[in-house]
Amino acid sequence: xxxxxxxxxxxxxxxxxxxxxxxxxxxxxxxxxxxxxxxxxxxxxxxxxxxxxxxxxxxxxxxxxxxxxxxxxxxxxxxxxxxxxxxxxxxxxxxxxxxxxxxxxxxxxxxxxxxxxxxxxxxxxxxxxxxxxxxxxxxxxxxxxxxxxxxxxxxxxxxxxxxxxxxxxxxxxxxxxxxxxxxxxxxxxxxxxxxxxxxxxxxxxxxxxxxxxxxxxxxxxxxxxxxxxxxxxxxxxxxxxxxxxxxxxxxxxxxxxxxxxxxxxxxxxxxxxxxxxxxxxxxxxxxxxxxxxxxxxxxxxxxxxxxxxxxxxxxxxxxxxxxxxxxxxxxxxxxxxxxxxxxxxxxxxxxxxxxxxxxxxxxxxxxxxxxxxxxxxxxxxxxxxxxxxxxxxxxxxxxxxxxxxxxx
Amino acid sequence: xxxxxxxxxxxxxxxxxxxxxxxxxxxxxxxxxxxxxxxxxxxxxxxxxxxxxxxxxxxxxxxxxxxxxxxxxxxxxxxxxxxxxxxxxxxxxxxxxxxxxxxxxxxxxxxxxxxxxxxxxxxxxxxxxxxxxxxxxxxxxxxxxxxxxxxxxx
Numbered sequence: 001x002x003x004x005x006x007x008x009x010x011x012x013x014x015x016x017x018x019x020x021x022x023x024x025x026x027x028x029x030x031x032x033x034x035x036x037x038x039x040x041x042x043x044x045x046x047x048x049x050x051x052x053x054x055x056x057x058x059x060x061x062x063x064x065x066x067x068x069x070x071x072x073x074x075x076x077x078x079x080x081x082x083x084x085x086x087x088x089x090x091x092x093x094x095x096x097x098x099x100x101x102x103x104x105x106x107x108x109x110x111x112x113x114x115x116x117x118x119x120x121x122x123x124x125x126x127x128x129x130x131x132x133x134x135x136x137x138x139x140x141x142x143x144x145x146x147x148x149x150x151x152x153x154x155x156x157x158x159x160x161x162x163x164x165x166x167x168x169x170x171x172x173x174x175x176x177x178x179x180x181x182x183x184x185x186x187x188x189x190x191x192x193x194x195x196x197x198x199x200x201x202x203x204x205x206x207x208x209x210x211x212x213x214x215x216x217x218x219x220x221x222x223x224x225x226x227x228x229x230x231x232x233x234x235x236x237x238x239x240x241x242x243x244x245x246x247x248x249x250x251x252x253x254x255x256x257x258x259x260x261x262x263x264x265x266x267x268x269x270x271x272x273x274x275x276x277x278x279x280x281x282x283x284x285x286x287x288x289x290x291x292x293x294x295x296x297x298x299x300x301x302x303x304x305x306x307x308x309x310x311x312x313x314x315x316x317x318x319x320x321x322x323x324x325x326x327x328x329x330x331x332x333x334x335x336x337x338x339x340x341x342x343x344x345x346x347x348x349x350x351x352x353x354x355x356x357x358x359x360x361x362x363x364x365x366x367x368x369x370x371x372x373x374x375x376x377x378x379x380x381x382x383x384x385x386x387x388x389x390x391x392x393x394x395x396x397x398x399x400x401x402x403x404x405x406x407x408x
Numbered sequence: 409x410x411x412x413x414x415x416x417x418x419x420x421x422x423x424x425x426x427x428x429x430x431x432x433x434x435x436x437x438x439x440x441x442x443x444x445x446x447x448x449x450x451x452x453x454x455x456x457x458x459x460x461x462x463x464x465x466x467x468x469x470x471x472x473x474x475x476x477x478x479x480x481x482x483x484x485x486x487x488x489x490x491x492x493x494x495x496x497x498x499x500x501x502x503x504x505x506x507x508x509x510x511x512x513x514x515x516x517x518x519x520x521x522x523x524x525x526x527x528x529x530x531x532x533x534x535x536x537x538x539x540x541x542x543x544x545x546x547x548x549x550x551x552x553x554x555x556x557x558x559x560x561x562x
Contacts, residue, residue, distance in 0.1 A: 047432065050439060059442050062435075065537045069431050072544045076551060177480055205501045206487050209480065216480055 006054065009067040013048045016074055016081075017041065023081060026088065030097065032112040033084040036132055040077050047073060083137055087116035093146045095396045099357045100154055102408065103235065104136050106328045107158060108165045111136050115154075117145035121247075136161040144247070148392040149364050151357075152236035152243040159228030162324060168227065169220070172313060176219050180309045184212060187305070194298050214257075214299070218306035221258040226268055226310060227317045233272035234321045237333025238279055239361040241269050242368075245287060253291040257303040260310060262288040268314060275318055276332055331356045338362045341395065345388070346373065348380075350395040353402070360399060364392040431547060433458055434540035437517070441533040444522055455517050458536065462486075462514035466507045485542055486510050493531070493538035 020041045028034050051066050086092075097115050104113045111134050118139040138157045144150040163169065181203065184191050192198070195211040202208045232240040244265075251262030260268065266288040273280050293300055325332075334356065341351030341363035354360050367373050367388055374380045380387050436454035443450030465482055487506055490498055490513075500506050516524070516532055 043429070050436065053439075057446060058439075059533070061534075061537055062438055062442055065435055065438065065540050069435050069540060069544055072431065072548060076547070173480070206483065206503065206506060207501050210484070213480065213484055 005067045006051065006063055009070045010048065010051055012074060013044055013051070013070055016078065017044050017048065019081065020044065023085060026085070028084070028088060029094065030087055030114055032114050032135070033087055035112065036114065036135060037081065037084055039132055040081060043073065043077065080132065080137070083116050083118070083139060084114065086118070086139075086142075087114055089117060091142060091145055092117055092140075093148060093151075093393055095393045095400070096148075096151055096154075098400045099396060099403070100138070100151075100158075102403065103330070103357065104158060104161070106330055107235075107324070108136065108161045110134055111161055111165070113138065115139075117142040141247075146389070148361065148389050148396065149239070149368060150243050150247060151361055152232060152240040153247060155232030155234075155236040155240055156228040158235070159231035159321075160224070162231060163224055163227055166320075166324060168320065169224065172223055172316075173220060175313055175316070176223060176309060177216060179312045180212060180216055180219055180305060183305050183308050183312075190301060194301055212302070212305070215302040215305040215309070218257040218303060219309040222260050222306055222310035223313055223317065225259050225265075226314055227321065229265060229268055230272045230314075230318050230321045231325070233269060233278070234276060234325045234332070235330050236358045237276070237362050238273065238281075239333075239358060239365045241273060241278075241281060241284060242365040243361075244269060245281070245284070249287045250289045255290070255293045255295060255303070257295070257299070257306055260307065261290045263290050264307065264311070271314065272318060272321075275322075278333060331358075333362055334359055338366060342366050342370075344395075345391055348374070348377070348387075348391065350391055350398050352395075352398055354395065354399045357396065357399060360392060360395045363395075364388060430461075431540045431543040433461070434536045434543060438533050438536035438540065441520060441529055441536060444520060444524075445526060445529045445533070447522060452520075455520055458539075459514045459517035462510050462517070466510045466514070481546070485539075485546060488542045489535060489539040492542065493534035 020037060023037050024034070024041070047066075047070055051070060054063055054066070092115060097113075100115060101113045104111055114135065114137045116137065116139045119142050121141045121143070136158065138154050139145075140147075140150055140153065184203065185200070188200075195208075198208045198211055203212075229240075229244075232244070236243075248262075255261060259265070263285060266285040270280055270284055293303070295303055337354060337356070337359040341354060341360055344351040345363060345367045351360060351363060368385075374384060374387075433454055437458040440450050440452060440455050465486065483503060483506055487500055490500060490506075490509055498509070500509055513532065513535055516528060520529060520532060
């Protein structure tokens, strides 16, 4: 029995288009979802039209490449359709949407936000690399998607959109290359052990550059992730550190070179907190751990080069975060306002008069860490976390109503 | 209102390994070249757009060393596509030679007609296919970075 790839490929795309048609008949509380699904339909249809025109005279290499591209497109787009569908689920805290959308409009105007949830224990975004330009798709883990205190992690994801909108990759890439090459030259003996055929003269040749391209990719990725962590601290203040620790401490064992190590990320968050005058949780860094790397020797060496390279630009990233957020009018954490909201929470009423979403979430975290909170209300004690979440969400609603009344 | 092509992600200002739809643009250009070779009526839009992307990229690469590059990955992508589509080693070792070669390809794409000669058209077609394949693999790597399959993705 044999098979031909093209009919299978066409059938797969037609099946995806049928699914898209079904989704288009669904109700979406976030209108951006409907527009996004339409874009996906157009992308799939364009590919189907191209492939349907193939015949026996079409070059087999073209058919092969088209089938590959079609498959890749399905891998790319199907998760996004699922993401849109899950955005309708009532497990999500819809109270977040309008305030986060306003934040996104401030920072990345013309980008469309979709908040949803994921069946992966990891908040994430689908940034510009996907085929939906100008979309910010933020997903929280399904088990945390109603947790107001996890919301600051969206700050990291908004950071990816800012990174793209501000073309920071383009701005930082030359600096990363230069820092990496400096690092290599500074560790030349170690480098030659791994790559004995490379000389000082040929280090920057295209051929030799392939020896350090993996380190460049890792460093560039780490720099973007560091920026996004710093950005999360800038726009969500201390609550970012709490949410980050809540979700990820002590960190998983496997080292992914595309990200800074667990401890390095925690150290960077501490540095960012100090820069913006925030209170640090006690022994923050020591609650994160790195385990012995399972990378092979050469990869381990390249990873260490990437780590040093990424560290070398962190100060510039902090500066960039501050400038972008300040220029966009994003207020830093206001300790007085946070205290006022905490005082309201103690009385079991929503806070009012907040000027920034971050202050509400920070108040939520302060209340969360207050052992005396509601100690006079024994009937609440057992469901303290749920009540706190409700009161934070209610405060977010009040914040939104006040913003609308102010004409924002 | 009709969305612009850029809004739909159809336009590529420059060859970027991670640019969405780039692999599809290169594939469409290959199909147009195939049509030209077979004497089939065909548009030239994708070929022209790809040529513009290449020009844009080489103007961004600009300098003569990797330290002057805006994006070493773009250089790597172009180099790999050129190597993959060539039957013999090209020996492109410097950024200058890569820029020169990519500009030659961009010019050839802009001038591609039935009169360009089958061999030249086939070379261009092979390049477009290689570019599509390499861009796809880059895109896949990036997808794996940005999506949460990896447990440490945050």
